Amino acid sequence: MSTPPLTARGAGLVACETCRLVVRPIAPGHAGHCPRCGAQLESRRVAAVERAWALLIAAAICYVPANMLPVLETTALGTTEPDTIMGGVVLLWQTGSWPLALIVLIASVMVPLGKLVALGWLLVSVQRGWTQGRADRTRLYRMVEFIGRWSMLDVFVDTFTVALVQLDPLMSIMPGPGVLFFAAVVVLTMLAAYSFDPRLLWDPAEPRESGHD
Amino acid sequence: MTDADEGRELPQARLTQGRRTHLSVIWIIPILAAVVAIGIAVNRIMKEGPTITIEFRSADGIEAGKTFIKYKDVRIGQVTDVELSDDFSKVLVTAKIAKNASGLMVEDARFWVVEPRVTLSGVSGLSTLLSGNYIGFAVGQSKKSNRAFVGLEDAPVVSDQPGREFVMTAKALGSLGVGSPVYFRRIQVGEVTSYQLADDGKSITFKLFVNAPYDRFVNAETRFWNASGVDVALGANGLEVRTESLVSLLAGGVAFETPPFAKPEGPAPAGTGFQLFDDRTTAMRQPDAVARRYVMYFDESLRGLSVGAPVALLGIPAGEVVDVSLEIDPKMGRPRGRVEIVAYPERVVRRLSESSEQKGRDVIENTASRHAFFKRLIEREGMRAQLRSGSIVTGERYVALDFFTGVPPATVDWSLAEPVVPTVPGTLPELQAKLESILVKVDSIPFQKVGEDLAKTLESANRMMADLDTQVTPELKTTLAELRTTLATADRVLKGADNNITSADAPTMQALQQALDEIAGAARALRSLADYLERHPEALIQGKPEE
Numbered sequence: 001m002s003t004p005p006l007t008a009r010g011a012g013l014v015a016c017e018t019c020r021l022v023v024r025p026i027a028p029g030h031a032g033h034c035p036r037c038g039a040q041l042e043s044r045r046v047a048a049v050e051r052a053w054a055l056l057i058a059a060a061i062c063y064v065p066a067n068m069l070p071v072l073e074t075t076a077l078g079t080t081e082p083d084t085i086m087g088g089v090v091l092l093w094q095t096g097s098w099p100l101a102l103i104v105l106i107a108s109v110m111v112p113l114g115k116l117v118a119l120g121w122l123l124v125s126v127q128r129g130w131t132q133g134r135a136d137r138t139r140l141y142r143m144v145e146f147i148g149r150w151s152m153l154d155v156f157v158d159t160f161t162v163a164l165v166q167l168d169p170l171m172s173i174m175p176g177p178g179v180l181f182f183a184a185v186v187v188l189t190m191l192a193a194y195s196f197d198p199r200l201l202w203d204p205a206e207p208r209e210s211g212h213d
Numbered sequence: 214m215t216d217a218d219e220g221r222e223l224p225q226a227r228l229t230q231g232r233r234t235h236l237s238v239i240w241i242i243p244i245l246a247a248v249v250a251i252g253i254a255v256n257r258i259m260k261e262g263p264t265i266t267i268e269f270r271s272a273d274g275i276e277a278g279k280t281f282i283k284y285k286d287v288r289i290g291q292v293t294d295v296e297l298s299d300d301f302s303k304v305l306v307t308a309k310i311a312k313n314a315s316g317l318m319v320e321d322a323r324f325w326v327v328e329p330r331v332t333l334s335g336v337s338g339l340s341t342l343l344s345g346n347y348i349g350f351a352v353g354q355s356k357k358s359n360r361a362f363v364g365l366e367d368a369p370v371v372s373d374q375p376g377r378e379f380v381m382t383a384k385a386l387g388s389l390g391v392g393s394p395v396y397f398r399r400i401q402v403g404e405v406t407s408y409q410l411a412d413d414g415k416s417i418t419f420k421l422f423v424n425a426p427y428d429r430f431v432n433a434e435t436r437f438w439n440a441s442g443v444d445v446a447l448g449a450n451g452l453e454v455r456t457e458s459l460v461s462l463l464a465g466g467v468a469f470e471t472p473p474f475a476k477p478e479g480p481a482p483a484g485t486g487f488q489l490f491d492d493r494t495t496a497m498r499q500p501d502a503v504a505r506r507y508v509m510y511f512d513e514s515l516r517g518l519s520v521g522a523p524v525a526l527l528g529i530p531a532g533e534v535v536d537v538s539l540e541i542d543p544k545m546g547r548p549r550g551r552v553e554i555v556a557y558p559e560r561v562v563r564r565l566s567e568s569s570e571q572k573g574r575d576v577i578e579n580t581a582s583r584h585a586f587f588k589r590l591i592e593r594e595g596m597r598a599q600l601r602s603g604s605i606v607t608g609e610r611y612v613a614l615d616f617f618t619g620v621p622p623a624t625v626d627w628s629l630a631e632p633v634v635p636t637v638p639g640t641l642p643e644l645q646a647k648l649e650s651i652l653v654k655v656d657s658i659p660f661q662k663v664g665e666d667l668a669k670t671l672e673s674a675n676r677m678m679a680d681l682d683t684q685v686t687p688e689l690k691t692t693l694a695e696l697r698t699t700l701a702t703a704d705r706v707l708k709g710a711d712n713n714i715t716s717a718d719a720p721t722m723q724a725l726q727q728a729l730d731e732i733a734g735a736a737r738a739l740r741s742l743a744d745y746l747e748r749h750p751e752a753l754i755q756g757k758p759e760e
Contacts, residue, residue, distance in 0.1 A: 051239045058243035061250045069253070081278065177253070184246065195239075 007202060014041045044197050049123055051195040056119050059188035062181045063112060070176030071158055082176055085109060085154070108154045108182075111147060115189045118144050119196065126200045134201050141198045148190040155183045262290070262310035267324045267348070269364040272304040274328060274346030282308055282324070284350040289314035292348070306364070308348070318360065321353030325365040367391065377428040378406065379437075379481070381419035381467070383489035387439045388465035395421050396440060396468040402427035405467060419489060421467060434475030437487050438496035440468035453494075472497050474563065505532075505558065508631045509598045509612065510540070511550040513638055517610040518600060524554045526614040529564050532556035534612060553631065554612060558583070584627045590616075591625050591635060600639035610639075 008015045014025045016034035023041065025031040031041035045051075070082030083091070085108050092101035118140055125137060158179045165173040269275070272295050282290035294307035310318055327349040329336070349368055383389075386408060395403035403423035411418050423431055467489065490496035515537050524532035536553035562573040576586045590596040594616050601613045614634075623635035713719050746752060 047237055047239070050237050054237070054239040054243050058246035061243060061246040065250050065253055181250075188242070188246070 009043050009203070014043045016041055044199060045195065048195055048197040048200060049126055052119065052123055052192045055188050055192035055195060056116065056123065059185050059192060060116050062184040062188060063116060066178050066181035066185050067109070069178035069181060071178040071182060072161065073174045073176050074171070075174070076171045084178060111151060112185050112189065115144050115147065119189065119192055122196060137201050138198055141196065141201070145193045148193055151186040152183065155179060155186070260312050262312040262315040263318055263360060264307060264309050265318055265360050265362060267306045267308065267362045267364045268298065269304045269306055269326065270366060272306065273326055275306055275326065275348070276345070279345060280347055282310065282348040282350055284314065284317065289317065289350065317350070317352055318358055319353045320355040320357045320359045322359070322362065323351040323353065323365055324362055325349050325368045327368060375425035376403065376423050377431065377483040378420055378422045379431060380484060380486045381421060381437055381489040382486065383417045383419060383439065386417050389419065389439065389467065390465060394466045395423060396466055397427050397430055397470070429480040430471065431469065432471060432479060432481050433485065435469050435471045435481065435487065436490060436496035437467055437469040438490040438493050440466045468493070470497065474559065505556045506631045507554050507556060507634045509552045509554065509634045509636050511552060511600060511636055513550065513600065515550040515552065517602070517608040518552065519609070522609065522611045524556065524612040524614065526561055529561060531561045531614065552612065588625050591623060595620050597637040598634045599637050
């Protein structure tokens with residue numbers, strides 16, 4: 001991409017994110033509302049990088065207790081046994097159900113971690129104004145956003161199990177504190193992905209301006 | 214701004230992108246997340262107690278993550294790892310201890326594996342059947358904290374119950390074992406907690422624990438004895454059977470009691486050493502402070518009198534025999550029995566009635582008065598020692614101090630170290646003497662001669678019988694034959710007589726017939742005479758008129 005194509009922003013225009021109408025903004029710093037659908041117009045999302053960073057960092061922080069703390073507490077015959085996500089993976093692997101172990105490992109450990117890394121990389125690339133591989137990074141962003149909606153699978157399984165296995169006093173399963181953090185990781189990464197403005201990826205190298213408007 | 218103003222070459226105000234000096238609100242989210250995460254981490258770290266290792270001989274039922282360390286049934290830790298020691302001889306159990314229990318991990322804290330235990334004296338650890346084994350814990354006294362422990366093989370019977378532990382020394386283990394009950398007045402008040410052979414191998418050292426509040430009944434004077442099984446004693450006092458309880462019968466046990474004569478000075482401190490006696494009788498025997506030795510001489514058999522046999526004053530135990538021996542009588546020059554006794558005046562005084570107890574005490578406490586008292590008893594009242602049979606079955610004998618009348622006078626020499634108590638022959642020897650004299654009389658009967666005579670008489674009788682057989686019998690035979698012929702003759706004669714008398718043609722019968730006819734004729738004549746006389750009574754005087 002030797003010659004950067006003209007963008008709406010470059011032409012002094014703003015595209016409505018809802019109805020895709022291209023309009024002329026009121027002022028460069030203040031775009032106003034879309035005349036057709038009434039949505040607030042933003043040339044670039046407000047403080048996109050900063051917000052994304054904040055949420056991403058929060059998600060990264062939550063990722064640690066999500067994996068350290070037990071997500072399930074199984075009480076069988078008076079003995080309570082806490083299970084972490086990795087503990088479950090190891091148990092599944094040891095008991096021979098390695099496909100299941102692999103699924104849990106990918107869905108519950110690798111994917112959130114991958115999302116965190118991917119978003120971080122996107123943010124860094126925007127801040128640095130890298131112009132290489134913009135299309136790939138956009139594809140990556142789409143993938144992250146797509147996966148986000150499936151990431152609550154663990155939390156669903158957890159809640160279902162807890163609701164179903166209540167055979168007091170023989171056996172009962174209670175949610176552990178880890179599941180809260182896991183849900184927080186998922187929610188925060190989704191929000192971070194939403195906060196991130198993929199249009200920034202295509203902006204020409206003018207990093208100073210882009211991040212803050 | 215107007216157009217006119219626009220033309221002026223006024224400097225254009227620069228719109229500078231205001232550098233954000235304050236953080237956006239969005240940063241609250243990661244800060245919040247960090248605070249919560251750090252809070253949880255800090256909480257975890259704060260809660261995190263020490264990690265300890267316990268060395269066991271075997272990891273029986275211990276599983277990492279599933280076995281807990283419990284104190285008073287409260288979880289204070291969890292086993293995190295079980296592995297073999299480097300030399301594979303032991304099992305190293307790593308456990309995480311709760312923060313609030315970290316203060317308990319001191320040098321002499323004890324750990325052991327709790328598993329279901331069924332013994333004769335009870336069942337324990339049943340809860341482990343469901344929950345699996347756990348590691349028991351007992352607090353230590355030390356202040357020095359420790360992280361590596363050696364687990365006990367067996368659960369200490371008592372961990373932190375209030376009470377006191379005492380040390381016993383015994384000659385043998387008997388049927389005692391760890392967990393054997395300790396009885397006080399037949400109530401179970403404690404347990405034997407451990408035992409071990411003394412270093413010199415000559416005795417067994419027991420540790421037993423007496424629970425509060427019974428531990429206050431243990432004082433320096435308390436006697437402990439082995440109450441295992443049935444205690445059967447066969448002595449001069451007869452057969453004694455004693456047992457504490459059915460459990461002690463099976464599992465053995467220790468009983469204790471403070472003898473009534475002891476004057477305890479408050480409870481004994483923990484760890485006080487005691488001797489474990491073999492039985493109650495031995496245990497409760499008084500180590501009499503005031504023991505007086507006396508000597509008695511007997512001119513009779515001392516068989517059945519053993520060391521330890523009681524000395525009874527009017528049947529009340531007053532001492533015991535300490536020595537039975539022989540001595541050459543200096544006067545007679547022949548051996549005589551020498552019995553040494555120990556008298557315990559306190560025992561007698563204690564049995565005195567309230568009114569006379571003080572008097573008795575005064576007597577025994579003052580040597581002069583005691584001497585005078587006994588002198589009077591012996592010289593005036595005729596108090597003598599006598600050997601008596603305590604039991605006919607066993608033949609055990611005891612020394613009786615009784616009052617006799619008509620005994621030869623005796624004196625007491627208090628100057629001797631062991632004063633001599635005069636004796637009288639025992640009842641058994643008297644009985645024996647009588648029996649002996651009877652036997653002598655019986656013996657004087659010439660059984661030999663009587664026997665011989667009897668034999669002779671029998672012999673002649675025998676001969677006579679033989680004579681009868683050879684000489685009389687043939688004669689008797691002929692006599693019998695003759696008798697038979699005689700009888701036949703007699704029979705014949707009788708038959709003839711019968712014929713002569715009873716047949717119609719027999720002359721006798723004929724004569725009889727004639728005689729009867731004659732009588733009939735006479736009767737007829739008489740009747741006619743009577744008729745005539747009736748009609749003519751005068752005929753009696755006038756006679757029949759001539760016709």
